[in-house]
Structure formats: C-alpha cells, structure tokens
C-alpha cells in the first residue's frame with residue numbers, strides 16, 4: 165500500500181456531491197451534470213464536473229507521508245513528496261476531459277452495449293494546475309523527448325490506490341508512451357489543482373495525471389506510483405477495456421489483443437440547451453452546446469441543420485468567453501472544447517442535427533451504426549434533437 169493514502173474497501177466515506185448531478189451508478193459513483201448546467205460556463209465548476217469512478221474514493225491519511233514512487237526500467241528509482249512536486253515549475257493547462265463512454269446510452273438504444281450509461285455530459289473543461297510529467301521524469305534522469313530508456317523502457321505506467329472490481333480489487337492503472345510523457349508540448353501533468361483550488365477527492369486528491377487530448381481513462385487519479393515499462397500497461401482498463409472494435413465484433417468472438425488501447429479521442433459535439441425530445445411554445449429558440457476534438461486538434465467548424473440534415477449553416481462559437489480567473493501562465497487551449505450558440509425560428513416541428521469539424525478536417529460520422537462497438541465507446545455520431553411546437557403536438561404525443 166502506498167504511503168499516506170489508502171483505497172478503502174467500502175463506500176461509507178464518500179465525499180459530498182452536488183445533488184443536481186444525474187447519477188448513472190451509485191457505487192462506484194458515476195454522475196454527470198444536466199445538459200443545461202454543463203454549458204452554463206466555459207470552465208466547468210468542480211462540483212458540476214462529471215465523476216467517473218471504478219471503486220470507493222481513496223482517503224489521504226497523512227499528506228506529509230504521501231510519496232509517489234518512480235521506478236521500473238530506469239537507473240535510480242526514487243520517491244517524491246508533494247513538496248517535491250510543488251517545487252517544480254507550475255503549469256496551468258486548460259483541458260477538456262472526456263470519458264470514452266460519453267453518449268453511450270444513445271449508442272445502446274441502437275443495439276445494446278455493456279457499460280455505465282451516460283448521456284452527453286461525461287466531459288468537462290478545467291484549468292488543471294501542476295507539474296509537467298516531463299519535469300518530474302527529469303528527477304530520474306530522463307531528458308525531454310526520450311523514446312526509450314537505456315534499459316528498454318518505452319511506456320510510463322500510472323498506478324493508483326483505488327480498489328476496482330475489474331482489477332480483482334486491485335488499483336486502477338493506465339500508461340502513455342514515454343515519448344509523450346517526456347514531450348513538454350504534450351502538456352501531460354501531475355495535477356494538484358483544478359480551477360485554481362486544491363484538487364477534490366472525487367477528482368484525484370492529492371495528485372492525478374492529466375493527459376490532454378486523450379480519453380480520460382488514461383488520466384489516472386490518486387496517483388501512487390509511476391513505472392517505466394517496456395510495453396503498454398497490462399492493466400484491465402488498457403488491455404481489456406477502452407478499445408475500439410468494429411461493429412462485427414461481439415462478446416463471443418472478441419480477441420482483445422487484436423486492438424491497441426484507445427488514446428486520442430475523435431471529434432465530438434452535442435446540443436446541450438435541449439433534450440432529445442423537446443416541446444416548446446416559443447417561436448425562437450437557442451441551440452447551444454459543445455464541440456471538442458482530441459490530440460490537440462482544435463475545432464474548425466460547428467454545423468447545424470434544422471431540417472434533419474438536408475441543409476446546414478455554421479453556428480457561431482466562442483472559446484474562453486469571460487473567464488474570470490484565467491491566470492497569465494495558461495499555456496494553450498488547443499486541448500479544450502468550444503461552446504457554440506445560435507438562435508433559430510421554431511416551425512411546427514423540426515429535427516436539429518449537429519456535427520463538428522476539427523482542425524484536421526475530421527468530421528463526425530453520420531450514423532451510430534457505422535461506429536457501434538460492443539463496449540459502447542466513442543459515440544461521436546451526429547447528435548439529433550427533435551423539437552415540437554406544443555400547440556401542434558403530433559397525435560402520438562397528445
């Protein structure tokens with residue numbers, strides 16, 4: 165067990181949570197904000213940030229004794245304290261974390277998938293404050309942009325203290341390539357702050373990994389040790405989960421080894437000002453939501469259709485509107501979402517469709533069928549919302 169922090173076996177010591185969250189699973193606690201709450205500010209308030217756990221929330225028993233071990237295929241393993249991490253240059257990175265399971269419920273409606281159901285709000289944007297992993301790894305003699313260590317290490321594994329049933333009660337683990345971990349431009353952080361405050365327990369207190377542009381499953385919370393290893397982590401969530409299979413693969417014929425662990429997330433967008441089926445008496449309506457892409461590819465365009473995808477127009481978008489506490493040292497926001505908004509006239513009924521285009525000209529896929537996969541990850545299909553004028557309700561709704 166790691167020094168100064170424990171992963172409890174039961175759920176009797178969970179932190180307080182905002183009651184407005186929509187709970188998708190109680191134990192482990194998995195919850196997302198309401199759609200309208202998600203887009204009420206560019207930076208997601210901590211209490212409204214989605215929470216995705218695989219076990220009870222760990223407890224820091226003694227922060228002074230807390231140490232992160234750095235070991236594996238390196239010459240000299242060390243242990244670092246919170247003070248050691250805080251003494252390194254501090255960076256603030258504005259990054260959107262998105263769970264690979266975002267919009268899973270919608271995919272499951274088409275054909276059943278396995279996993280916690282999520283609406284379209286299993287993501288959030290925060291200003292993460294902490295040390296760059298590349299600076300931490302310099303403490304064990306690894307210089308920037310290292311491909312491999314002299315003893316053959318090519319991946320950096322992060323190990324937590326929580327107890328996940330998928331790991332048979334063991335801790336959550338994930339890894340990133342050493343090249344990415346030691347690349348200062350990749351902005352991989354060991355974060356101890358979220359939106360300028362000490363990280364909360366739900367989000368990994370005292371220290372978590374943030375891997376911008378990559379599915380959030382790699383941003384390990386409650387970090388206990390870092391291991392330099394030869395191959396990608398063999399942990400459950402790298403080897404037997406969070407992989408993208410084609411629609412033909414089912415639980416009977418799946419061979420996990422045939423696919424790489426998913427890293428970057430693809431371009432994604434969703435309407436958050438409206439529910440999937442919305443009734444209104446208004447003649448004008450606001451369509452607002454988010455668009456985000458992984459790998460540091462910003463959003464180039466957000467396209468909206470109000471006639472089911474026959475004709476399209478571009479939504480106005482805004483990045484960073486009125487951020488109050490954005491500090492000077494913020495390095496970039498290429499890792500973060502854009503929010504968009506547009507006002508349209510409301511006919512008797514309309515089908516609103518949304519798709520985004522990223523800076524690499526990647527476009528969201530039209531149909532969920534083409535990307536359906538048994539674990540229900542990365543549902544990035546065009547988002548549809550049906551609007552009915554309440555005075556003209558179709559027969560089936562009266």
Ligand SMILES: Nc1nc2c(c(=O)[nH]1)N[C@H]1C(S)=C(S)[C@@H](COP(=O)(O)O)O[C@H]1N2
Pocket residue numbers: 213214215216217218219261262263264324325326336366367368380381382383384385386
């Ligand atoms: N130690 C640990 N880290 C973890 C997880 C976990 O269960 N345990 N869940 C991962 C997944 S799947 C996601 S989507 C994000 C969620 O981060 P959040 O709860 O801060 O939003 O954390 C990742 N890191």
Ligand SMILES: [Mo]
Pocket residue numbers: 216262263264265380381
């Ligand atoms: Mo996730």
